[in-house]
Amino acid sequence: MSFEYLRGLALASATALIWAWSGVALAAPAPAPAKPSAAASAHAEPDITGVWERYPSPFSDDGDDETKLAPPPGNGPDLKEPYAGEWKALRNKRQAALTAGTPMVDASTRCLPEGTPGIMEGIYPIQILQTPGQITVLAELFMQTRRIYLDAAFPAPDDLAPSYYGFSSGHWDGEVLVVKTRGVQKDLQFYDIPHSDAMTITERYRLTAPDMLRLDVYVEDPGYLKTPYTFTWEYKRNREYRIPEYVCDHRLDVINPDGTVSMGLK
């Protein structure tokens, strides 16, 4: 836990609770710049601890058409056949369902974890914690937890059981945090994109300003992708926002036998 993070918490508690999702300015004066402490100087790595929200917001300000399927980030995946055709057909089916006002069930409606890399999309804010040997990502959405082990060797293939988040090993390359992930289970499909057991996700995190974080994602999967799938997400640190709990016990959605979702009525 860094000094910057503690300072952020102190600032938040010293002021009225402001749910500053969009970076609403606090009335309180800006605190004095942090003085280097023994703890801080012992860690030369950039301080990425804190609550982060996507910036700019992934949600349009001009009233997107809700019945339009959200596209995957970047230019989308460059899939080989038959995966490309199958993926397109599934996306078309989802689009047709949205147009009809009867959305199809997906992992998110079922409150399943987003896994890697979906958790980093930050639909709701995420919190990054730096502790010795580990970086932890906590997401508001579904209260997800992702652990990134620093300078850790990958388990042998036999010991790498497929999982939602896979196994993530990170290291600092100067100012850049490089994270490699393997072992993401095949039924976890980011934007419905199929992948193999050989998929490797490489993430590069770097601060572009004290409170701005950039993530470049590079997905390799030679069996499924003709070329690596790359995209970028950027985040703004929010020193006031406190992430609330998120449990799916009160959701209203009803998953119908035909695979569509409707709102349950009380």
Next chain:
Amino acid sequence: MPKIRMGAGVLGASLLALGQPSAAHHSFAMFDQTKMSELKGAAVAQFQWANPHVYVVIKGDETVYTLECGSPSNMAKAGWKFNSLKPGDKINVTYYPLRNGKPGGALKIATLPNGKKLDAW
């Protein structure tokens, strides 16, 4: 990863007043964002304050309506609190109705017993 992108045209602009995801875990295509319905003097039966969505159950005439709202953070930013509504409160609401015609929708504005108007999206 269904991003919730609300509304179209004039209604859409007001829906996005809070400038943040209304909900991440399902699509809002089930609501008719081109229509607005209204109920006056409806009695609150339940006010549920939690992620993924706040929702309110009200009784108007003899029908029970379920109205979905934004996330608690979303709502708090618009001036709501977990105890803004209590069972028995009489409120006026405008909402985007369900496209399937059932008694429910997405709450747009609630007018509280004290006259205060709160945006729910």
